[in-house]
Amino acid sequence: MFEYERFREIPKIIEPILRALEVLDDIKKEEFYYGGRHLTPRRLTGRILLLNAIKRKLIGQRSIDGIPINVIPPIGEPGPCADILLVFIGEADSFELRVLEAIEHCGVLCHGKTRCVIFYALKWDDAIWKKHEQSFKIINAVVILKPFGRPFTRIL
DSSP, rough: OOOOTTTTTOOGGGGHHHHHHHHHHHHHHHHETTTTEOOOOOOHHHHHHHHHHHTTTSOOEEEEEEEEEEEEEEOOSSSOOOOOOEEEEOOOEEEEEEEHHHHIIIIITTTTOOOEEEHHHSOOOOHHHHHHHHHHHHHTTTEEEEEEEEEEEEOO
């Protein structure tokens, strides 16, 4: 595992988003348990995580606490480009595909507008991240990783 830059500054504007993501850590448990009874586990996708967050009113489709965001995977019609991109990566998702979608969003679809990418990840692959990290450096985006059940960290 490579060293993350753990002590770099976190932009103040994303603090409410990071607090909401910490609350989302309970979603996985809710997917597996209901009323103390163990249910048949299912592998979560980023879409399920996002829909659960919207259902619980932790985030909106285009904002969190009034802060405009874009999300991957997309839900509904795309909204206008925002400063912040929130990427949900579930267990059943292709990690590399989600990273490539984020690169396309930041580098092409919302070029020059998206300045911060937050990955909320149930799984993470350091080798694939290192393979694509340079693209985020070229885009000049702040990148935050919020792994499931662990504290967030700035990785770029």
